Amino acid sequence: MLIFEHSRSGRTNPVQAPRGEAAKSDIPQRFRRRHRPLLPEVSEMQAVRHYTRLSRQNYAIDTHFYPLGSCTMKYNPRGCNTLASLPGFLGRHPLAPTPTHGQGVLACLFELQEMLKQVTGMQEVSLTPMAGAQGEFAGVAMIRAYHESRGDEERAELLVPDAAHGTNPATAIMCGYKVREIPTDAAGDVDIEALRQVAGPQTAGIMLTNPSTLGVFERRIHEIADIIHSAGGLLYYDGANLNAILGKVRPGDMGFDVIHLNLHKTFATPHGGGGPGSGPVGVGKRLLPFLPIPVVGRKGGSYYWLTEQEYPQSIGRLSAHMGNIGILLRAYIYIRMLGAEGIERIAEFATLNANYLMKRLAQNGFEMAFPERRASHEFILTLKNEAKQTGANAMDFAKRLLDYGYHAPTTYFPLLVPECFLIEPTETEDKATLDGFAEAMSAILQEARTNPELLKQAPHSLPVKRLDDVKAVRKLDVVWRG
Amino acid sequence: MSNIPEGLQYTKSHEWVEQNEDGTVSVGITDHAQDLLGDMVFVEPPEPGQQLAAGDECVVVESVKAASDVYSPLRGEVVDINEAVVEGPELINQDPYGEGWLFRLRPEKNGEQEELMSAGAYRELLESEA
Amino acid sequence: MPFIPHTADEVREMLALIGAQNIDELFSEIPLELRLRESGKLPPALTEMEVGRLMQERALQDSQPLCFIGAGAYEHHIPAAVWEIAARGEFYSAYTPYQAEASQGTLQLLYEFQTMMASLTGMDVSNASLYDGASALAEAVLMAVRVNHKSKSRRVLMPMTVHPVYRQVVRTIVHNQGIELVELPYCTECGNTVPDSLHRFADEDFAALIIPQPNFFGILEEVDLLTDWAYANGILAIGLVNPTALALLSPPDEWGGQGVDIACGEGQPFGAPLSSGGPYFGFLCCRESHVRQMPGRIIGRTTDTDGKAGYTLTLQAREQHIRRSRATSNICTNQGLMTTAATIYMALLGPAGLEQVAACCHAATRKLVENLGAIEGVEMQFDRPFFHEVVLVLDVPVQPLLDRLAQQQLLAGYHLGADYPELGNALLVCCTETKSDDDLQQFITLLSEAMADLRRSRC
DSSP states (O other), rough: OGGGGOOTTOOOOOSSSSOOOOOOOSSSSGBBOOOOOOOOOHHHHHHHHHHHHHHHTOTTTTBBBOOOTTTTOOOHHHHHHHHHHHHHHHOOOTTSOOTTSHHHHHHHHHHHHHHHHHHHHSSEOOOOOHHHHHHHHHHHHHHHHHHHTTTTTTOOOEETTTTTTTHHHHHHHTTTOOOEEBBBBBBSSSSHHHHHHSSSSEEEEEEEESTTTSOOTTTHHHHHHHHHHTOOOEEEGGGGGGTTTTTTTOOOHHTSSSOOHHHHHTOOOOOOTTTOOOOOOEGGGGGGGGOOBOOOEEEEEEEEOOOTOOTTOOOBSSSSSSSSHHHHHHHHHHHHHHHHHHHHHHHHHHHEEEEEHHHHHHTTOOEETTTOOOSSSOOOEOOOHHHHSOOOHHHHHHHHHHHHBBOEEEOOOTTTSEEEEEEEEOOOHHHHHHHHHHHHHHHHHHHHHOOOHHTTTTOSSSSSSSBOHHHHHTTTTOOOOO | OOOOOOEEOOOOSSEEEOTTTTEEEEEEOOOHHHHOOEEEEEEOOOOOOOOOOTTOOOEEEEESSSEEEEOOOOOOEEEEOHHHHOOOOOHHHHHHTTTTTEEEEEEEEOOOOOOBBBBHHHHHHHHHHH | TTTTOOOHHHHHHHHHHTTTTSGGGGGGHHHGGSSOSSSOSSOOOOHHOOOOOOOHHHHHHTTOEEEETTOOOOOOOOOHEEEEEEEEHHTTTOOOOSGGGHHHHHHHHHHHHHHHHHHHHEEEEEESSSSOHHHHHHHHHHHHHHHHOOOOOEEEEEESOOOOOHHHHHHHHHGGTTTTTEOOOOOTOOOOGGGGGGGGGGTOOSEEEEEEEOOOTSOOOOOOHHHHHHTTTTTTTEEEOTTTTTGOOGGGSSTTTTTEEEOOOEEETTTOOOOGGOOOOEEEEGGGEEEEOOOOOOOEEEEEETEHHHEEEOOOOHHHHHHGGOOOSSSOOOOOOHHHHHHHHHHHHHHHHHHHHHHHHHHHHHHHHHGGSSTEEEEEESSOOOOSEEEEEEEHHHHHHHHHHHHTHHHHOEEEETTOOGOEEEEEEEEEOOHHHHHHHHHHHHHHHHHHHHHHHHO
């Protein structure tokens, strides 16, 4: 039932609305609304019950194992939420003067900048991008601004590996670049020979994730950096997979000129049903002048915003204020609770869990896309043989996993591997959970062999059965019309 | 194996071409291509009168999970588009070589064209890709 | 170990199965010369209690002044139930609803959100939200340029009465695609965009005109005339609106004879705490005919194999994960959690409650304006209809005055000097329903004292 179906004309919640006779007669008729909007008229309890019930129709990290590859669905510590929600933080207006009403929040943000510089090996960080994709945009816009500032305007092409996340090419286009795809070799690394052939005076840069979206470490990263840098291009690091290498190796040391981080992945801020994220960017020396503003500065023990005055060549502003500060505070609290040692353990245990689960699944007869490689924090298995033999494909396996109480892994990405699962267990899951998942996969494989229809009709135990997404497009219904 | 009618010509990018009596050609996508893309939900056709070079992206077809470009096999002018597939993209799935045609082109004399294959050659191509 | 459940025994068993001696061996594919030799210089780990103490101190440092600043972020009462429910782990710790069957809660809620926003703006369709108001406006500009095939130019008319930072954000996001923003001056007497001033652009080619309502000064624009002018000239109209104001003001769909093509804005007034500027959310609604050019997530209602209604992401072929370099935008997420709060906020208030909120905000501002007579040297800059925000001109310099009042825990408004120097000593002041009569009295008292003192010290 929709909230609108609980609605009855004339029902109000007087306690929620402000008191008082509110005259509005000074607003001339021509500006005024003539009929009320279709908002529900429900009691507080009806609203509470309706949305509590809806919440229970979700799988979430708090209720289910969520091995969604490339999304790093680790536990979101409650302390981060509680402490970032202190009234002093929530109530602060973005334009409140920082000398008198803002030193507390700015101190946290300044220290977060410093800590992110430490873990990435970059020279400076701007926290302002509001999501990973916006961080990507900022990064590529800085690459463009750099080339333009040198009068080097022939560089029209951005190189992107064919296994890359879809945001990479989409971002390149938003920044006015042409995209050239670089193939991947059989072992899962960037095809270096192909790269050599296309890198040249038209190359603005390359966008890479390391470990790559194939779940393996790009071993020849130094060579890649040399090829791109000697062609005059810059290296962009997509931080989607930073969880795999925290404390082990830093993007700055690998030769990257610019990176974006996903705090909602690596630093445990909530995914919130699809946002808000946060995508800070870090830069090396060359891109320093172009950082998006504002950045937090410190002078004589007090904190203040650095703006156009300090960064006259900045690519500019990306949000009305300075990004998702509530999320930044959560990441700050998380890093403070982990400390240096705890940060290093993230990569260690994320990698341990991924390699363990990969081995378990391989032992159970599943085929890995890159069996000879170490898994990073995630790995890919392919169900192409199972699909051929049983007729049940990766999507069917994914839907059946839901019946077993597991959120499905990422399916059909990366596009290079047929019928694939991209599995990322994260460091916060215990061994028993991983064992349970491996057993569920085996049980489903048995079902596929004996009764493939069971998979093709799955899920059976969720609030709805498989949904008709073709109808959802052909008969578009995105607004309830009563 | 998918349906590959004799008498049509085919491209490597999975378009088919039919020579019409009035000198124009009809273009669509093959049974193999529609099967690969899945249930069609949207077609963005070229404009009638539009001049195309061989290899130009001229139609976008979308399924729920994929968006794919259709390339013009020949140089020429678009003379007609199939309004019926714009209204009902499922026609491409149901009848890719008939009701599911996409557009008609008047080829330019001596204009360049993509390499066109016979049904047999296209079948071999699909077998080699499988 | 913080947030890592493994026991030493488990680690041994796991390594044995993998066939590795130790965890370090799992990183053997990283070239040795790249490996970090020493831990970074991060501060040592704190317990939850210790970090709690630190954060309490820092939050107290920012204190909680009496705030009359609006300028794009508005302090409203948020019913308790809003965040009690939105912060439930099932909403808080879920991800983008790719697996529709396991995400019906989020999906249905977003469908309800789309319905509410479409109704509030009067538009046919809404997406499931964008990052914030400024970036939503940038996406609306990109969308308008894609949609308007009649226009050969990539030029967009941007009134100076649009929030100055929004204008900067739009420029940052669109300029790499060769889109030119042409600034529309405003009337310094009236504080609005004068419809007649558009006539000089009649022979030029533009893709879109942005129309803010209310504008940055709180002034109501002549939206009917502006929208009609855009329509008559083949220019797309983009309405930039405050959602609270929409409870009182005509929805963008009804502006002029045809209504706007795209309506967007900042969703913060609906349940998002001020929180130093984020996270908030942006909204974007449009005519149905433009829906394929809309950026961001869209939820659709469909049926399952039993014919039961259910919800799923739809029109995904517009998006980056399928279309890659041909996507409408690089956006992956919406602001799911903020949208969850906004939906519950709208449900709790309902049409009458929301109208009451809007009317009370406006009434409080009205009352403040009426009492200004008690203060020497303060005048309204513009004498035009407004909504819940006004520009005051003072006979003393603004910055020292604000600094002094901040010391007394009063944030008296936003200083317009940097963005609109032509207005002189101008202060943008906003009241919402949170301001009581006592608050207004305190504003009047402290402001008049401070101004008197400043005047004295100048003599």
